Amino acid sequence: MPELPEVETIARGLANAVVGKTVDSVEVLRPTVVGPEPQRFAAELSGDRIVAVGRRAKFVVMALASGRSLVVHLRMTGRLIVQPAPAANLEPYTNVALSFTDDSRLCFADVRRFGRMRLVEPEGEWAAELGPEPLSSEFSLERFSSILVGRRTPIKAFLLDQRRVAGLGNIYACEALWDARIRPTRPAGALTGPARKRLHRAIIEVLRRAIEMRGTSVDDYVDADGLRGGFQNVLEVYGRDGLACSRCAAPIIRTVLAQRGTWWCRACQRG
DNA sequence: AGGCGTACCTGAGGGC
DNA sequence: TGCCCTCAGGTACGCC
Numbered sequence: 001m002p003e004l005p006e007v008e009t010i011a012r013g014l015a016n017a018v019v020g021k022t023v024d025s026v027e028v029l030r031p032t033v034v035g036p037e038p039q040r041f042a043a044e045l046s047g048d049r050i051v052a053v054g055r056r057a058k059f060v061v062m063a064l065a066s067g068r069s070l071v072v073h074l075r076m077t078g079r080l081i082v083q084p085a086p087a088a089n090l091e092p093y094t095n096v097a098l099s100f101t102d103d104s105r106l107c108f109a110d111v112r113r114f115g116r117m118r119l120v121e122p123e124g125e126w127a128a129e130l131g132p133e134p135l136s137s138e139f140s141l142e143r144f145s146s147i148l149v150g151r152r153t154p155i156k157a158f159l160l161d162q163r164r165v166a167g168l169g170n171i172y173a174c175e176a177l178w179d180a181r182i183r184p185t186r187p188a189g190a191l192t193g194p195a196r197k198r199l200h201r202a203i204i205e206v207l208r209r210a211i212e213m214r215g216t217s218v219d220d221y222v223d224a225d226g227l228r229g230g231f232q233n234v235l236e237v238y239g240r241d242g243l244a245c246s247r248c249a250a251p252i253i254r255t256v257l258a259q260r261g262t263w264w265c266r267a268c269q270r271g
Numbered sequence: 272a273g274g275c276g277t278a279c280c281t282g283a284g285g286g287c
Numbered sequence: 288t289g290c291c292c293t294c295a296g297g298t299a300c301g302c303c
Contacts, residue, residue, distance in 0.1 A: 003296065058297080075297050077281080093281095112280045114297065153274065162298080169296055218296060219283085238296090259276075261294080 002074045004134070004167030005210035006221050006229065007058050010080055013224030014060065014106075015053040017082040021100040022049045030095035033108070034117050041119055045070065045098070057130045057166035067122045072108065078115030081107045082224050130166040134203050139165070144200045148188045155191065155199070156184035157258040168203065171216055171238045174263050176202040178237045182271040184255075184262050195271040209234075237263040 002010065026042035028034055034041040049065040060080060062070040072080060081091045086103035096108040096117055108117055120126045131147070132138045147164055158164055159173040168176070177184050179202035182195055191199065215221060215229030218239060222228055236246055241254035241263055250267030 006296080073297085075279095076295070110280095111282070112295090114280065151273095157274085160297085171296060216296075221296070258274090260297095 002078070002215070002221055003058060003169035003172050004055075004207055005172070005213075005231065006215035006223075007055050007060055007074065007167075008211050009215045009223045009229065010074075011053050011055040011060050014062070014080060014082065017084070017104075017224055018050050018062070018100070018106055019053060020050065021102060021104065023047065023098050024101045025099045027097040027099070028095075029097070030113055033095045033110070033113065033115065034119075041117075044068075044119055056127050057133070057162055058169070059127070069120050069122070069124075071118050071120050071126060073116045074110070075112070075114035075116070077112045077220060078108065078110040079220075079222060080224055081109060081222070081226060083107060129163050131162060131164045132166065134165055134167055134207055139200075139204070141197060141200045145193075145196050148191060148196060151188035153188055154185045154257055155182060155188045156260075156262055158188035159203075160258065160260070165203070167207070170260050170262075171218070171235070172203075172206055172210065174238045175236060176206045178264060178269060179206055180271065181269050183266075183269050184257055184264050186271070192271070198271070237265065239263060 023045050026045050028038045028042055031038035050062050051065050052063040054061045058073060060072040064070060079091065083105040090097055091107035091109040093109040093111045094107040095110055095113060098106040108115065132143060151158055156173055156177060159168045159176070160170065176199060180195065180198035182191065182199055210216060210231045213230035214223060216231040217228035218232055237252050240252045243252050245252055245265040245268060248265065248268040250265055252263055252265055255262050
């Protein structure tokens with residue numbers, strides 16, 4: 001489900017809703033979601049206070065007064081929903097519920113149970129493998145070019161690899177490649193200088209615009225307040241097979257690449 | 272090292 | 288209606 005723009009939107013909503021709140025109790029309904037020691041997880045989190053909420057790659061990161069962080073990955077269908085009022089029913093498919101001392105609640109809900117929630121130590125290495133943040137200054141054209149060198153994997157698969165660039169998923173990889181007029185199957189290391197420059201710019205622009213529109217709700221993504229995003233209304237290729245390309249009017253096609261549906265325009269994505 | 276296939280889960284939607 | 292198949296915004300793991 002959520003890629004960088006959706007996780008960013010969720011994190012911003014949570015920052016408004018839960019910063020400063022103290023965890024009163026933790027209910028773990030699906031133990032596998034929080035790791036090998038669910039009781040310890042609940043005990044250590046109880047009594048701690050959320051001091052900040054941010055994002056790294058597709059992880060929501062809640063910094064705690066203890067110095068630890070509560071890190072959440074939503075995978076495909078995970079949701080973080082704030083329930084401001086006391087005594088409401090838990091959000092459907094809640095796997096973990098944090099109750100705060102003011103009686104509000106944070107539900108980590110996830111139908112498919114792929115999502116994960118972990119308590120990590122300040123010096124923890126949980127993010128060590130992640131590539132650069134595409135919206136940070138470290139993601140320069142030079143840096144991007146250097147990580148492409150010698151890669152023979154298709155550029156689409158490369159963009160989905162979180163160790164290369166962090167935060168892109170299937171929707172925004174497809175959209176950025178369309179924007180840059182690059183064929184998804186092109187070996188990453190074979191992009192020309194101009195193509196690298198177009199793709200670098202497209203990644204940044206697509207992500208920025210999607211954040212402005214509060215993410216993409218293709219199916220069931222909602223933010224921390226339960227609201228849908230708006231970017232699904234301006235998608236150029238994702239999920240649009242058979243429809244006309246807005247740039248050249250040829251039909252958008254769907255192929256499968258690295259086991260993922262891939263939407264693109266064969267006529268004008270030739271770089 | 273790196274790339275590929277499979278596993279993890281449930282639900283929605285299409286074809287018959 | 289209902290069964291059966293395919294597909295889904297992601298990543299971990301094992302295998303070559």
